Amino acid sequence: MTLKKLLTRLNFFDTHALQQRESEEGLSKVIEKLQEKERQLRVTISLERDEEERELLQQELSIVVSQTRKGTELLARIREEGDS
Amino acid sequence: MKGTLQKVMLPTILVILAYGFWISPDFKEIAAGVAIFLFGMLALEEGFKAFTGGTLEKILKKTTNKLWKSISFGVVSTSIMQSSSLVSVITISFLGAGLIGLSEGIGIIFGANLGTTTGAWLVAGFGLKVKISAYAMPMLVFGVIMIFQKSRHLKGIGYILTGLGFLFLGIHHMKEGFETFKSAIDLAEYAVAGYPGLFLFTLIGIFATVVMQSSHATLVLIITALAAQQISYENALALAIGANVGTTITAILGALSSNELGKRLAGAHLIFNVVTGLIAIAFIHQLLVAVDLISAYVGIAEADYTLKLAVFHTLFNLIGIVVMIPFTNHLVGFLERVIKSEPDKYAQPKYLNESALEFADAALEAMRMETARVYTMATDVIAKGLSLDKQKILSDAKLKTVIAQHARAIDYDIDDVYEHEIKRLCSAILDFTNKLSSADPVIARQISRIRMANQSILIALKDVKHLQKNMKRYIASDNPEISAEYNRLRQRIAKVIRRLEKIRASGETSVTSILSLDALKLTLEKNMGLLHERMNELIRGGKVSAEMAISLMNDSNYTYSIIHNLIQINHNYLKSEEGTETEAEHMIALNREEIGTVLADNRETAE
Structure with a gap:
C-alpha cells in the first residue's frame, strides 16, 4: 500500500471526511430513533379509541414517516459523496 | 485611579526588568x-x-x-x-x-x-x-x-x-x-x-x-x-x-x-x-x-x-x-x-456577563439561558395579550374550557412590556452575540440560531399586539360566528404554547425534540386551510359583515405568523448546542414545501 493510500484510509488530517463521517453517524442515529418512534406510534394508534386523538396521532405518524424517508435519502447521498 | 496605577506600573516594571537584564x-x-x-x-x-x-x-x-x-x-x-x-x-x-x-x-x-x-x-x-x-x-x-x-x-x-x-x-x-x-x-x-x-x-x-x-x-x-x-x-x-x-x-x-x-x-x-x-x-x-x-x-x-x-x-x-x-x-x-443583587428598574439580562465571553461555551449557554428566560416572559405576554392566563394554558384543563372561562377581554399594554422588557433583553442578547462573533463555523451557526430565535420572539409579540386590537372587540361579540372564530384563534395559539412547553420539558430526554415541531407545522398549515374554507362560507352566507371578514382575514394571518414564530423560536433554541445528532435533526426537519406534500398526501388518503 502506498503512503498516499494509507493516509487516505486513515483520513486523519482530512477535516472534510471527518465532518462527513460525523454527519453520517448523526443521521444514522436519528433515523434509528425515528424508526423506533414510528413503531411506538403505530402501537399507540392501534390502541387509541378516541377518533380525534387517533387522527392527530395518524398525522404525527405521517410526519415521522416523511422524516425517516428524508433522513434515509440524505444518508444515501452523503455515503455516495463519500465513495466518489 | 485604577487607570493611572496601570499607566505607572507597567513602565516601572519594564524599567526594573531592563535594568536587571543589563x-x-x-x-x-x-x-x-x-x-x-x-x-x-x-x-x-x-x-x-x-x-x-x-x-x-x-x-x-x-x-x-x-x-x-x-x-x-x-x-x-x-x-x-x-x-x-x-x-x-x-x-x-x-x-x-x-x-x-x-x-x-x-x-x-x-x-x-x-x-x-x-x-x-x-x-x-x-x-x-x-x-x-x-x-x-x-x-x-x-x-x-x-x-x-x-x-x-x-x-x-x-x-x-x-x-x-x-x-x-x-x-x-x-x-x-x-x-x-x-x-x-x-x-x-x-x-x-x-x-x-x-x-x-x-x-x-x-x-x-x-x-x-x-x-x-x-x-x-x-x-x-x-x-x-x-x-x-x-x-x-x-x-x-x-x-x-x-x-x-x-x-x-x-x-x-x-x-x-x-x-x-x-x-x-x-x-x-x-x-x-x-x-x-x-x-x-x-x-x-x-x-x-x-x-x-x-x-x-x-x-x-x-x-x-x-x-x-x-x-x-x-x-x-x-x-x-x-x-x-x-x-x-x-x-x-x-454582595447583593442589584434591584431591577427595567428587565436586566440575568445571565449575560463579560466574563462569560472568555469561553464560547459559557457565552453560548448564557445566551441560551437568557433566550429561554425571554421566551418564558414572551409567552406570558402573549397569554395576557389574548386575555388568557398562562398557568391555565399550561394546566391539564381542556383548552375549550379555559377559553370559555376567559371570555371577557382584559386591557393589557403589550407595548409597555415590549419596549421596557422584551425588546431590551432581546437587544442585549443580540449585542452579546455580536461580541462573540466567531470564525469557527460551528459556533457561528449556534450564534445565528440564537439570533434568529430572538428575532422570532420580537415578531411574535408584534403580531400579538396587532391581533389584540380586533380580538378584544370580537371575542365577546353579539355575533356568535365571529366570536367563535376569534376564540378559535386564541385556542389555536394556546394549544401551540401548551404543546411547545411539553416538547421543551422533554427536551433533555427526547432525542428528536426538534423533529417533534414538524407535527405542529403540519397542524398549522392544515388549520389555515380549514379557516379559509370556513371564512368563505361565512362571507357567502352573509353571517359576518365585510368589515368583520377583513379583520378575520388579517388576524388569521397574524395568528399564523405568531404560531409559526413560536415554532421557529423553539426550532432554533431547542438543543441549539452543537452535536452530530442535533445537526442531523436540523437537516431532517421538514420545510414548508415538504409539510405541504405530507398534507396533500394525507388529504388524498382521507378521500
Whole structure:
C-alpha cells in the first residue's frame, strides 16, 4: 500500500471526511430513533379509541414517516459523496 | 485611579526588568524562563478552549451536583489544566451563566486549590530530576504542526503540546538561570528568619503572583530557587503561602465584569485562600513537624526540600478544605448578604456577563439561558395579550374550557412590556452575540440560531399586539360566528404554547425534540386551510359583515405568523448546542414545501 493510500484510509488530517463521517453517524442515529418512534406510534394508534386523538396521532405518524424517508435519502447521498 | 496605577506600573516594571537584564545575564535567563512558562500557560489555555465545545459544559452539569463531586471536579480539572486561575475563571463564567450554583462553585474552587498543588509535585519530583527540556523540543515541533491543521480539535491538541513544551522550556531556563546565578550572588544571605521573614516572604509571594497572575509560575520559581539553594526552606514556605493568596487576583479580576454570582464566588475564593494562609502562618511549626513526619513516612529524603515544599503546599491546602467545608453554607449566606443583587428598574439580562465571553461555551449557554428566560416572559405576554392566563394554558384543563372561562377581554399594554422588557433583553442578547462573533463555523451557526430565535420572539409579540386590537372587540361579540372564530384563534395559539412547553420539558430526554415541531407545522398549515374554507362560507352566507371578514382575514394571518414564530423560536433554541445528532435533526426537519406534500398526501388518503 502506498503512503498516499494509507493516509487516505486513515483520513486523519482530512477535516472534510471527518465532518462527513460525523454527519453520517448523526443521521444514522436519528433515523434509528425515528424508526423506533414510528413503531411506538403505530402501537399507540392501534390502541387509541378516541377518533380525534387517533387522527392527530395518524398525522404525527405521517410526519415521522416523511422524516425517516428524508433522513434515509440524505444518508444515501452523503455515503455516495463519500465513495466518489 | 485604577487607570493611572496601570499607566505607572507597567513602565516601572519594564524599567526594573531592563535594568536587571543589563546588570545580570542570569537574571535575564530566569526572567525569560518565567516569560516562556507564562506563554506556555497561555497556549495551554488556548488548547483547552478548543475542547470546551459542549464537553466541559456537560461534564460540569453532571459532576458538580454534590459538594464532594464539585471538590473532586476542581482537583481533577486543575491537575489536568495545571492552572487554578483558569479553572476559577471558567467556574466564574459558568456560575454567571447560571450553569452551576454558588455552593458547587465554591466546591470547585476548594478543589482547584488542592489540584494546583500537583504542579509542585510535578516540578519538584519530575521537572528538577529529569532533563525535561529534552521533551520540550519535540513537543514544540509536533505542537506547531498540529496548530496549522484546520480541525478545531487537532489545533487544540497542538496548542496543548506547544503549551507543555513551553512550560518545560521555561522551567529549564529558570533552573539554568538559578544554577549560574548561585555562583555570582547568594540570595540565601538575604534570608530573614522567624515571623518577620514569614510575613515578608508571604507578601513577596503575593506580589510576585499578582504580577505574574499565576501561582503556578511563582511556585515553579520558588522550587527552582530552592533547588539551587538561593532561598531558605522557611522562606520558600512563606512564598508558597503568599502565592496561594496572590492567585485569587485572577479570579477577582474575572469577577469584576461578572454578575453578583461571579463576585460572590471570587469573594469565597479570597476568603478561603486568606483563611488557609492565616492557618498556615499561625501553625507553621506544627505544619513543619507534620511535613517532616509525612516526608519520612513516604520516603522523601531529609534534605529534599523541594519535595518537602510540595508536601507542605498540599498539606496546608488540604487543611484549608477540611476547615472550610463545615462552613460552606455559612460562607454562601455571608456572601449573599454582603454582595447583593442589584434591584431591577427595567428587565436586566440575568445571565449575560463579560466574563462569560472568555469561553464560547459559557457565552453560548448564557445566551441560551437568557433566550429561554425571554421566551418564558414572551409567552406570558402573549397569554395576557389574548386575555388568557398562562398557568391555565399550561394546566391539564381542556383548552375549550379555559377559553370559555376567559371570555371577557382584559386591557393589557403589550407595548409597555415590549419596549421596557422584551425588546431590551432581546437587544442585549443580540449585542452579546455580536461580541462573540466567531470564525469557527460551528459556533457561528449556534450564534445565528440564537439570533434568529430572538428575532422570532420580537415578531411574535408584534403580531400579538396587532391581533389584540380586533380580538378584544370580537371575542365577546353579539355575533356568535365571529366570536367563535376569534376564540378559535386564541385556542389555536394556546394549544401551540401548551404543546411547545411539553416538547421543551422533554427536551433533555427526547432525542428528536426538534423533529417533534414538524407535527405542529403540519397542524398549522392544515388549520389555515380549514379557516379559509370556513371564512368563505361565512362571507357567502352573509353571517359576518365585510368589515368583520377583513379583520378575520388579517388576524388569521397574524395568528399564523405568531404560531409559526413560536415554532421557529423553539426550532432554533431547542438543543441549539452543537452535536452530530442535533445537526442531523436540523437537516431532517421538514420545510414548508415538504409539510405541504405530507398534507396533500394525507388529504388524498382521507378521500
